[in-house]
Each structure stands twice: as C-alpha cells, then as structure tokens.
Amino acid sequence: MSSPEPPQGRTVGPREGLGAGIIALGVLAIAIPSVVDQLPAAQGDAGPAATLYGMMVLVGVFVIVAGVLSLFIKD
Amino acid sequence: MAVAARSPRMALSRIPLTLVVTLVPVAAALNIVGGTISTALKLPVFLDMIGTAVAAIVLGPWWGALAGVITNVGGSFITGPIGIPFALANVAGALVWGYGVRSWGMGRSGARYFILNIVVALAVAVVAAPIVIFVYGGATGHSSDAITAAFAQAGRDLVTSVFASNVIVTLADKIIAGYVALAIIGALPANLSAGLVLPGQQGMKRMLGVVGGLVIGVAFLLVYMLILAPAAPAA
Numbered sequence: 005m006s007s008p009e010p011p012q013g014r015t016v017g018p019r020e021g022l023g024a025g026i027i028a029l030g031v032l033a034i035a036i037p038s039v040v041d042q043l044p045a046a047q048g049d050a051g052p053a054a055t056l057y058g059m060m061v062l063v064g065v066f067v068i069v070a071g072v073l074s075l076f077i078k079d
Numbered sequence: 080m081a082v083a084a085r086s087p088r089m090a091l092s093r094i095p096l097t098l099v100v101t102l103v104p105v106a107a108a109l110n111i112v113g114g115t116i117s118t119a120l121k122l123p124v125f126l127d128m129i130g131t132a133v134a135a136i137v138l139g140p141w142w143g144a145l146a147g148v149i150t151n152v153g154g155s156f157i158t159g160p161i162g163i164p165f166a167l168a169n170v171a172g173a174l175v176w177g178y179g180v181r182s183w184g185m186g187r188s189g190a191r192y193f194i195l196n197i198v199v200a201l202a203v204a205v206v207a208a209p210i211v212i213f214v215y216g217g218a219t220g221h222s223s224d225a226i227t228a229a230f231a232q233a234g235r236d237l238v239t240s241v242f243a244s245n246v247i248v249t250l251a252d253k254i255i256a257g258y259v260a261l262a263i264i265g266a267l268p269a270n271l272s273a274g275l276v277l278p279g280q281q282g283m284k285r286m287l288g289v290v291g292g293l294v295i296g297v298a299f300l301l302v303y304m305l306i307l308a309p310a311a312p313a314a
Contacts, residue, residue: 015093018139025141025170028148032166035152039160045214058213062167062206069174070141 018077026070033063098271099138103146106130110150110169111157123222124252128203131173132260136186137272140177144170164214168207172253175199176260180275189278196257200250208245217241223248 036059046052109130117126127150135143147169151162176199179185185195211219217237218224223244230240264272 014096016096016099017093018141021139021141023141025144028141028145028170031152032148032163035155035163035166039155039163042160043164043214044216048216055214058209059164059167062210066167066170 019074022070022074022077026067029063029067029070033060033067036060036063094138099142102134102138103142103149106134106143106146107149107153109133110146111154114150114154114162115157118221121222123226123248124255125221125223125248126252126256128169128172128253129256129259129263131169132176132199132256133263135173135177136180136260136275136277137264137267138177139181140174143173143177147173161215161219164210165207168203168210171206172199172203175202176257180277184276186275186277192257192261192278193254196254197250199257200253201246203253204242204245204249207249208242211245212238212241 037056040046040052040056040059043052043055045055107130110127113129114125114127116122117124128147131143131147131150134146148166151166151169155161155163176195179195179198180192183195185191185198211217217227217240226244226247227240230243231237235243261277264275264277
C-alpha cells in the first residue's frame with residue numbers, strides 16, 4: 005500500500021493540536037468565571053464560589069491530562 | 080542513501096494548516112446549527128457534537144476539543160451563558176472520538192466504531208451529569224428533563240435520576256452524532272481523510288444524501304408549519 009502524499013504548504017501536527025486544546029481550556033478558564041454569577045447554582049445559598057470551584061476542578065483535570073500527554077506526544 | 084517512505088501514520092499526523100483553519104469553525108457552526116435544530120424541534124437529543132466528531136476524527140482530538148469550546152463559548156452569544164460549562168463535555172467527547180479512531184484503532188470495524196460511540200457517550204455523561212446536578216440543580220430546560228422527571232417520579236433520588244436520563248439521552252445522541260459524522264467524513268474529498276481507518280465508507284455518500292434529503296424535507300415542513308400555514312387565509 006502506497007503511503008498518502010505528504011500535504012503541501014504549512015502543516016500542523018499533534019503538538020500544535022495539543023497546544024490548540026490547551027488554549028481552548030485557557031479560554032474556558034477565563035469564560036467560566038465571567039459568567040458564573042449568571043448560572044442557577046450561583047443564585048443559591050452557597051453563592052458563586054462553590055460553582056466556580058467545581059468548574060475549575062473540572063478544567064484543571066483536563067489541563068493535567070493535556071500536560072501529561074505533552075510528555076509523550078510525538079510528531 | 081534511500082529515503083524512508085513516510086508511513087501512513089506519519090502522513091496522517093501532519094495536516095495542512097488551511098484545513099484546520101477551515102474545518103474547526105465549520106465544525107463549531109455545525110454544532111451550533113444542530114443544537115438549534117434540536118431545541119427548535121424540542122427533540123430529546125442534543126445534536127450539538129456532530130461537528131466535534133468530524134473535527135476530532137479528521138484533524139485530531141485536541142482540534143476537536145477546540146471546535147467544542149468554540150461551539151459553547153461562541154454559542155453563548157446566541158443562547159446565553161448557560162451552555163458554557165458544557166464545553167467540558169464537548170472536550171471529553173472530542174478526546175475520546177479523536178484518540179479512539181486515530182490511536183486506538185476503534186474505526187477498524189463497524190462493531191468497534193459502535194462501541195467507540197458508546198464510550199464517547201459514557202465519557203460525556205460522566206462530565207455532563209455532575210454539571211447538570213451541581214450547576215443547574217438537575218434541570219437545564221432541555222427536553223431531556225422530562226426523562227429526569229420520570230425517573231424522579233419513579234422514586235429515584237436526584238443524582239440517580241440525572242445520571243440515568245443523561246446516559247440514556249447521551250447514548251442516543253452520540254450514536255447519531257458518530258454516524259452522521261462518519262457520513263460527513265465519507266463525503267469529504269478523499270485526500271482529507273487519507274490514512275484514516277474508518278468503517279464502511281463505501282455507500283456513505285448515499286447515506287449522506289438520504290440524511291441531507293431528510294433534513295431538507297423536515298426544514299420545508301417546519302417552514303410550512305411555522306410560517307405558511309398560520310399565514311394562510313381561513314377556508
């Protein structure tokens with residue numbers, strides 16, 4: 005089986021993709037605190053802090069996954 | 080000295096920047112359109128990750144994640160900030176779809192691809208259900224809340240009801256999204272999906288035509304029902 009033709013022009017690989025994903029997580033880390041006071045849970049007794057904590061934990065998990073993958077990624 | 084031929088995997092790992100710049104926004108737009116259609120028709124599914132699947136499989140998992148985040152953050156300008164927390168569910172789906180097909184060989188057969196979509200659904204549900212419970216109190220205003228209510232009325236507690244309804248709805252939604260994405264990828268120019276191992280691409284163009292026809296037919300029906308029928312003079 006012949007290998008596909010290498011793409012012409014500037015190309016991107018898994019490293020750039022991972023970088024784009026980390027940027028996306030950074031955008032989320034900025035966007036979520038910006039809107040947290042508009043979310044339903046923030047209107048409750050606990051206020052926005054608890055909601056913000058939970059969402060940032062989730063974002064942090066994905067950032068850690070991205071960081072771990074960056075140690076193994078190959079172009 | 081002979082130059083070693085590029086293996087398909089190496090050729091697959093480098094993709095043109097122009098393809099990425101084009102496909103990521105298109106994938107996000109596809110997600111937003113799918114979600115809008117689902118909301119307008121009050122369907123108990125979301126249809127907001129078809130573009131994520133396409134981007135993750137064709138470009139890579141993290142480009143799919145970028146498309147997912149653009150979907151939810153960009154869509155917030157249309158529908159409000161309610162969807163932003165669910166961007167993480169979109170990211171989870173992109174990673175599983177992307178790594179599943181491109182690294183784990185889950186596209187080698189139809190059965191493997193079906194299992195991959197189930198795994199995607201479970202991963203998305205694991206991320207989305209806690210968000211629904213703790214951020215939205217168990218209900219987001221989506222049609223799928225009716226399933227949550229049914230479980231709650233059957234005596235289940237809130238956490239169990241939300242998880243159960245989320246898994247059911249997400250399973251249907253991700254299986255639909257996965258196969259629609261497969262059809263879309265099959266209709267793309269062959270060089271864009273070169274090196275990808277995906278099940279049964281023969282006949283996918285026909286399936287895409289059928290799906291496209293259905294969508295257009297439903298759109299015409301909606302236009303008639305929402306605009307033309309009310310405007311028609313009474314007999």
